[in-house]
Amino acid sequence: xxxxxxxxxxxxxxxxxxxxxxxxxxxxxxxxxxxxxxxxxxxxxxxxxxxxxxxxxxxxxxxxxxxxxxxxxxxxxxxxxxxxxxxxxxxxxxxxxxxxxxxxxxxxxxxxxxxxxxxxxxxxxxxxxxxxxxxxxxxxxxxxxxxxxxxxxxxxxxxxxxxxxxxxxxxxxxxxxxxxxxxxxxxxxxxxxxxxxxxxxxxxxxxxxxxxxxxxxxxxxxxxxxxxxxxxxxxxxxxxxxxxxxxxxxxxxxxxxxxxxxxxxxxxxxxxxxxxxxxxxxxxxxxxxxxxxxxxxxxxxxxxxxxxxxxxxxxxxxxxxxxxxxxxxxxxxxxxxxxxxxxxxxxxxxxxxxxxxxxxxxxxxxxxxxxxxxxxxxxxxxxxxxxxxxxxxxxxxxxxxxxxxxxxxxxxxxxxxxxxxxxxxxxxxxxxxxxxxxxxxx
Amino acid sequence: xxxxxxxxxxxxxxxxxxxxxxxxxxxxxxxxxxxxxxxxxxxxxxxxxxxxxxxxxxxxxxxxxxxxxxxxxxxxxxxxxxxxxxxxxxxxxxxxxxxxxxxxxxxxxxxxxxxxxxxxxxxxxxxxxxxxxxxxxxxxxxxxxxxxxxxxxxxxxxxxxxxxxxxxxxxxxxxxxxxxxxxxxxxxxxxxxxxxxxxxxxxxxxxxxxxxxxxxxxxxxxxxxxxxxxxxxxxxxxxxxxxxxxxxxxxxxxxxxxxxxxxxxxxxxxxxxxxxxxxxxxxxxxxxxxxxxxxxxxxxxxxxxxxxxxxxxxxxxxxxxxxxxxxxxxxxxxxxxxxxxxxxxxxxxxxxxxxxxxxxxxxxxxxxxxxxxxxxxxxxxxxxxxxxxxxxxxxxxxxxxxxxxxxxxxxxxxxxxxxxxxxxxxxxxxxxxxxxxxxxxx
Numbered sequence: 001x002x003x004x005x006x007x008x009x010x011x012x013x014x015x016x017x018x019x020x021x022x023x024x025x026x027x028x029x030x031x032x033x034x035x036x037x038x039x040x041x042x043x044x045x046x047x048x049x050x051x052x053x054x055x056x057x058x059x060x061x062x063x064x065x066x067x068x069x070x071x072x073x074x075x076x077x078x079x080x081x082x083x084x085x086x087x088x089x090x091x092x093x094x095x096x097x098x099x100x101x102x103x104x105x106x107x108x109x110x111x112x113x114x115x116x117x118x119x120x121x122x123x124x125x126x127x128x129x130x131x132x133x134x135x136x137x138x139x140x141x142x143x144x145x146x147x148x149x150x151x152x153x154x155x156x157x158x159x160x161x162x163x164x165x166x167x168x169x170x171x172x173x174x175x176x177x178x179x180x181x182x183x184x185x186x187x188x189x190x191x192x193x194x195x196x197x198x199x200x201x202x203x204x205x206x207x208x209x210x211x212x213x214x215x216x217x218x219x220x221x222x223x224x225x226x227x228x229x230x231x232x233x234x235x236x237x238x239x240x241x242x243x244x245x246x247x248x249x250x251x252x253x254x255x256x257x258x259x260x261x262x263x264x265x266x267x268x269x270x271x272x273x274x275x276x277x278x279x280x281x282x283x284x285x286x287x288x289x290x291x292x293x294x295x296x297x298x299x300x301x302x303x304x305x306x307x308x309x310x311x312x313x314x315x316x317x318x319x320x321x322x323x324x325x326x327x328x329x330x331x332x333x334x335x336x337x338x339x340x341x342x343x344x345x346x347x348x349x350x351x352x353x354x355x356x357x358x359x360x361x362x363x364x365x366x367x368x369x370x371x372x373x374x375x376x377x378x379x380x381x382x383x384x385x386x387x388x389x390x391x392x393x394x395x396x397x398x399x400x401x402x403x404x405x406x407x408x409x410x411x412x413x414x415x416x417x418x419x420x421x422x423x424x425x426x427x428x429x430x431x432x433x434x435x436x437x438x439x440x441x442x
Numbered sequence: 443x444x445x446x447x448x449x450x451x452x453x454x455x456x457x458x459x460x461x462x463x464x465x466x467x468x469x470x471x472x473x474x475x476x477x478x479x480x481x482x483x484x485x486x487x488x489x490x491x492x493x494x495x496x497x498x499x500x501x502x503x504x505x506x507x508x509x510x511x512x513x514x515x516x517x518x519x520x521x522x523x524x525x526x527x528x529x530x531x532x533x534x535x536x537x538x539x540x541x542x543x544x545x546x547x548x549x550x551x552x553x554x555x556x557x558x559x560x561x562x563x564x565x566x567x568x569x570x571x572x573x574x575x576x577x578x579x580x581x582x583x584x585x586x587x588x589x590x591x592x593x594x595x596x597x598x599x600x601x602x603x604x605x606x607x608x609x610x611x612x613x614x615x616x617x618x619x620x621x622x623x624x625x626x627x628x629x630x631x632x633x634x635x636x637x638x639x640x641x642x643x644x645x646x647x648x649x650x651x652x653x654x655x656x657x658x659x660x661x662x663x664x665x666x667x668x669x670x671x672x673x674x675x676x677x678x679x680x681x682x683x684x685x686x687x688x689x690x691x692x693x694x695x696x697x698x699x700x701x702x703x704x705x706x707x708x709x710x711x712x713x714x715x716x717x718x719x720x721x722x723x724x725x726x727x728x729x730x731x732x733x734x735x736x737x738x739x740x741x742x743x744x745x746x747x748x749x750x751x752x753x754x755x756x757x758x759x760x761x762x763x764x765x766x767x768x769x770x771x772x773x774x775x776x777x778x779x780x781x782x783x784x785x786x787x788x789x790x791x792x793x794x795x796x797x798x799x800x801x802x803x804x805x806x807x808x809x810x811x812x813x814x815x816x817x818x819x820x821x822x823x824x825x826x827x828x829x830x831x832x833x834x835x836x837x838x839x840x841x842x843x844x845x846x847x848x849x850x851x852x853x854x855x856x857x858x859x860x861x862x863x864x865x866x867x868x869x870x871x872x873x874x875x876x877x878x879x880x881x882x883x884x
Contacts (some may be wrong), residue, residue: 003618004620007620011620013623016659040481040484042484042615045488045491045619046491047487049492142492175446176446177446178449178488178492346795353560
C-alpha cells in the first residue's frame with residue numbers, strides 16, 4: 001500500500017471526478033501511519049485537501065473517527081451504572097448551556113461524562129467558565145472523573161493528551177493547510193473525542209448564525225446531517241439541534257458572569273433563551289438515555305429537576321467535589337466584577353433589532369473573557385451584561401450593556417466593537433426561534 | 443502575508459467555490475518561500491491539491507512559471523545571433539523527433555537551444571538516445587552549449603541543477619502527493635525549463651493516445667491550450683501540435699536504434715510518420731523564428747534542408763562537437779544490436795489494427811531501453827524494430843517485430859507485453875492522421 005495511491009483514490013480524476021470511498025485498511029494506513037510517524041505530513045495535507053473537495057461518505061467518516069479514536073486512550077466507565085449521554089456544542093457567544101444542562105440531566109438519572117474545551121477566538125470555553133469558581137479543578141484524573149460521575153451524576157474535565165492524539169496532530173495540520181472547513185473532518189474531530197469520553201449517545205447543539213462557525217442554515221444542516229449520519233454509522237444514537245447564534249445566548253457573556261447566569265437557570269429564573277435551549281437539549285438527552293419515552297416527557301422531567309432544586313443541589317455538589325466552595329460561590333453572586341467598567345447606551349430611540357454575536361465575541365476577547373492564542377490567560381471577572389436585547393424597546397441614552405474589562409485600556413476597543421454589534425431600528429423585529437431545526441439518527 | 447491564507451484563497455469555499463486568482467506577490471511568497479525553505483512542504487502540498495481541483499488562469503500559471511524560472515539560473519544566449527526556437531514533446535514511445543528536427547531547423551537558419559530529459563517509465567529520453575553514440579556528451583557547460591549553437595546551429599544537453607530548482611522540488615513533492623496530473627502545474631513545469639534555456643518561441647508536440655500522458659483529445663487539447671495561453675501570457679509565441687501516440691512513432695524503439703532511424707530521416711528515407719511529424723514541427727519552428735512567412739514555406743525549407751544534405755551535415759557536426767565520432771557512427775548502422783534476440787510473429791492472418799504504444803513502452807523498460815527509476819542504467823543496444831505496422835497486411839507467422847534485450851531473461855516478459863500490444867484483425871483499419879489538431883497563440 002502506498003500513501004500516494006490513497007491520496008489519488010480520494011482525489012479522483014477525469015474519469016472519476018469525485019474520487020472513491022476509502023477502505024478501513026487505507027484510512028488506517030494513512031492516519032495510523034501519520035500518528036506513528038511513518039507517513040509524512042505533506043502527504044496527509046494533500047489528502048486533507050482532497051477530502052475538503054470530495055468529502056467522505058458517512059461510513060468513511062465513521063471509519064476515520066474510529067481510527068482517530070483508537071490512536072489514543074478511551075475513558076473506561078465500566079462498573080458505573082449508565083446510561084451515559086453527553087452534549088457537544090459547536091461553539092458560540094454566551095453559550096453556558098453545558099453548565100446548567102449537566103446537573104439537570106444528571107438529576108433525571110442520565111450520567112453525563114463531559115469533556116470540554118477552552119475559549120478561543122470569539123467563542124467562549126466551558127473550562128474557563130468553571131475555573132472562574134475559586135478552587136475549581138478541571139484537570140481530573142480518570143479515577144476522579146469516574147468518582148464524581150458516580151457521586152453527582154456528572155463530571156466536567158478537560159481533554160487529556162492521551163485522548164485522541166490523532167485529532168491534535170490532524171487539527172494542527174489542518175489549521176495551517178487551509179483544511180479546517182471540511183464537514184467530514186470536523187465531524188471526525190468532534191465525534192472521536194466524544195466517543196472517547198465514554199458517551200453512548202450524543203446530543204449536538206449545532207450553532208448557526210454570525211457568532212457560529214456555520215453562518216447559515218444550509219451549512220449548519222450539512223454538519224448536523226454529517227454528525228448524525230456518521231454517529232449512526234459508528235453505532236451511536238445522535239440528535240442534533242440547529243440553534244440560533246445570531247445574537248449572544250442569554251444576558252451574560254463572561255466567565256464568572258456566566259456561572260451566575262447558570263445559577264439563575266438552575267433556580268428557574270434564567271433568561272428565556274438559555275432556559276429554552278437547556279430544556280430542549282436536556283429533554284433529548286433524557287430520551288436518548290432511555291429515561292423518558294418522548295421529548296415532552298423528557299422535558300417535563302428536566303423542568304421538575306429545576307423546580308425540585310435537585311439540579312441545583314447536584315451542581316453545587318459537583319463544585320464541592322471538583323475543588324470549589326459552594327457557599328463562597330453563592331455569596332459572590334453579583335459581586336465579582338472587574339473595577340474597569342464601562343457602559344454602552346442606545347444611540348437612538350426604537351427597538352434593539354440585533355446584537356451581533358460575532359462582534360460581541362470579539363469584544364469579549366478584548367475584555368479578557370476569551371483569548372486569541374491558546375497560551376493567553378483569561379480574566380474571570382471580565383465580561384458584559386446585556387440589559388436590552390433583541391426585540392426590546394429602547395430610548396436614546398438607555399443602558400444597553402454594562403461592560404467589565406481586564407484592564408482600563410481594553411474598554412475602548414471593546415466598546416467600539418459592541419457599538420458596531422448593536423443595531424437599533426424603528427421597527428420591532430420578528431421573533432426568532434431558539435431551535436431552528438432537529439436532525440436525528442437514532 | 444500567511445501561506446494558509448494563500449492556500450485558502452486558491453481553495454475557495456461555499457461562497458467562492460472555484461477559489462480566486464493569486465497575485466504575483468502571493469505566488470512569490472509561497473513558491474519562493476518553499477525554495478528558500480521558509481514555507482514547509484505540507485503547506486505547499488495542500489496548495490498543490492487545491493490547484494489540482496481549482497486550476498489556474500493562464501496569467502496565474504504564467505506568473506507561477508516566471509517565479510519558478512527565477513528560482514535558478516537561466517541560459518544567457520546574448521551575443522549569439524538568433525532567432526532561438528525550441529520544441530518540446532510531452533513524451534511518447536519511439537519519439538526520436540528532436541534528433542532529426544534540430545539539425546533540419548538549424549539548417550533553415552533558426553537556432554535550437556535544446557535541453558532534453560531521460561527515459562522514465564514507458565517513455566523514452568533524448569539524452570539516453572544521444573548517449574548511445576559512443577563518446578557523445580550530454581552534460582554541457584554553458585560556454586560549450588553556446589559554442590555548439592554558434593557552430594552548428596543547435597546543441598543538445600541535459601538540464602543542470604542550476605536551472606529551475608523550484609521545478610525539481612515541486613515535481614518531487616507532486617510525485618508523492620497525488621498532484622502530478624494538473625494542467626497548470628504541468629504547464630509551469632514544462633514552460634519554466636524551456637524559457638530558462640533561452641528559447642524565444644516554442645513549438646509543443648502534445649502527444650495523445652495510449653502511449654501518451656494525455657490519453658484522449660479533450661485532455662490533450664486542455665494541455666495544449668494551457669501551454670499556448672500561458673506561454674502567450676509570458677510573452678512567448680507558442681504553437682502546439684496535438685499528435686497521435688496510439689502506436690509507437692516510427693519503426694524503431696530503442697536508443698541506438700532510434701539514432702539509426704534519425705539518420706534515415708535525415709537521408710530522406712525515414713518512416714512516413716516520423717518524417718511527417720518532423721517536417722510539421724520544423725515548419726512551425728521556422729515560421730516562429732521568422733525565417734518563413736507561412737507553414738508551407740517553412741515546410742519547403744525543411745524538406746530542402748534534408749534533400750541538400752545540410753541537415754545531415756549539421757547533425758554529424760554536432761556529434762563531432764559533442765564528443766562522438768561521425769565516421770564510426772555511420773559505420774555502426776545496422777550493426778549495434780544486443781546478442782539477446784527474439785522475434786514476435788503474427789498470431790493470425792489479416793491486418794495489423796494497432797500496436798499499443800503504452801505496452802510497447804513497458805516492454806522497452808523490460809528490454810533495457812528505458813527505466814523505472816531514475817538511477818537505473820539503460821542498454822544502448824536494446825530495443826525493437828517493427829516490421830509490420832498499423833494497416834499492414836500480415837499472414838500468420840509473419841515477422842512483426844525483431845526484439846533485442848539487455849539480457850536473456852528480459853525477453854520473455856517483454857515478448858508477453860508486445861504480444862498483448864499487437865492487434866491483428868480481419869479488416870484493414872482506417873488511417874489516422876499524424877497531426878490531430880493545431881493550437882497556437884502567436
